[in-house]
Amino acid sequence: MATGLHADFDAASYPPYETCALCHGLFGQSRLDKFPHLAGQKPDYIQAQLDAFLAGTRTNDGGQMSSIVTELKPEDFAVVVAWFSQQDPPAPSDPPQGEPGKALVEAAGCLDCHSGNGDKTVPYLSAQHAGYLAKQMQDFREGRRTHSDAAALHQSLLTGLESGIDDIAAYLASVERPK
Ligand code: HEC
Numbered sequence: 001m002a003t004g005l006h007a008d009f010d011a012a013s014y015p016p017y018e019t020c021a022l023c024h025g026l027f028g029q030s031r032l033d034k035f036p037h038l039a040g041q042k043p044d045y046i047q048a049q050l051d052a053f054l055a056g057t058r059t060n061d062g063g064q065m066s067s068i069v070t071e072l073k074p075e076d077f078a079v080v081v082a083w084f085s086q087q088d089p090p091a092p093s094d095p096p097q098g099e100p101g102k103a104l105v106e107a108a109g110c111l112d113c114h115s116g117n118g119d120k121t122v123p124y125l126s127a128q129h130a131g132y133l134a135k136q137m138q139d140f141r142e143g144r145r146t147h148s149d150a151a152a153l154h155q156s157l158l159t160g161l162e163s164g165i166d167d168i169a170a171y172l173a174s175v176e177r178p179k
């Protein structure tokens with residue numbers, strides 16, 4: 001039987017999203033741009049990504065996510081998805097970034113899909129970390145992110161863009177998330 005100072009410590013009583021806080025922030029707003037903000041992201045999208053990490057079809061992150069999802073119990077998934085998706089979204093980066101990223105985004109129609117009105121499995125990009133967005137775009141372009149039906153589309157939209165990827169990322173990070 002446990003005694004002493006830590007007698008009351010019971011790891012199982014901590015909510016599962018505590019496990020995510022080290023990297024993504026307890027309220028889903030992360031400090032480092034290699035860790036995506038999860039706050040206010042669409043629940044169906046978060047669930048789909050967790051499923052992909054668990055299935056091993058999304059793997060490109062140095063293994064952190066692939067390993068963490070194996071530590072969640074089946075009933076934890078709905079808890080973490082609800083927790084992060086219901087937090088207030090991150091604030092856009094400051095100062096606002098316009099051209100040339102805005103023109104590229106408008107020409108490609110990115111926000112036609114990536115808006116609040118679109119498909120529930122299409123993530124918000126607005127107010128996400130620029131560094132994270134740029135990495136995902138590179139992963140699509142180089143064929144490292146292939147797990148969804150949208151992979152081929154992104155590969156073709158992003159092929160040929162060099163500094164354009166950073167311009168797009170900087171612009172999107174500075175756009176306020178639609179309500
Ligand atoms: C050790 C750090 C770390 C921990 C802990 C961690 N993550 Fe992650 N997570 C990452 C990294 C890094 C990425 C980005 C992977 C990439 O670059 O593709 C990521 C990506 C994600 C994504 C994809 C987001 C998107 O926009 O596509 C989701 C969803 C996610 N994590 C949820 C969670 C949840 C839920 C937990 C807790 C159960 C968790 N993470 C714990 C490091 C971590």
Ligand code: HEC
Pocket residue numbers: 036048104105108109110111112113114121122123124125133134136137147148150151153154157158168
């Ligand atoms: C036809 C709809 C559609 C269009 C147009 C589209 N996307 Fe996407 N995008 C998606 C879907 C669906 C996903 C989720 C794919 C997945 O689950 O991996 C996605 C994912 C992404 C992600 C990953 C976000 C994250 O949190 O990990 C980025 C970055 C992205 N798109 C950028 C763009 C950019 C930039 C454009 C315009 C050049 C664009 N998309 C155009 C549907 C679209």
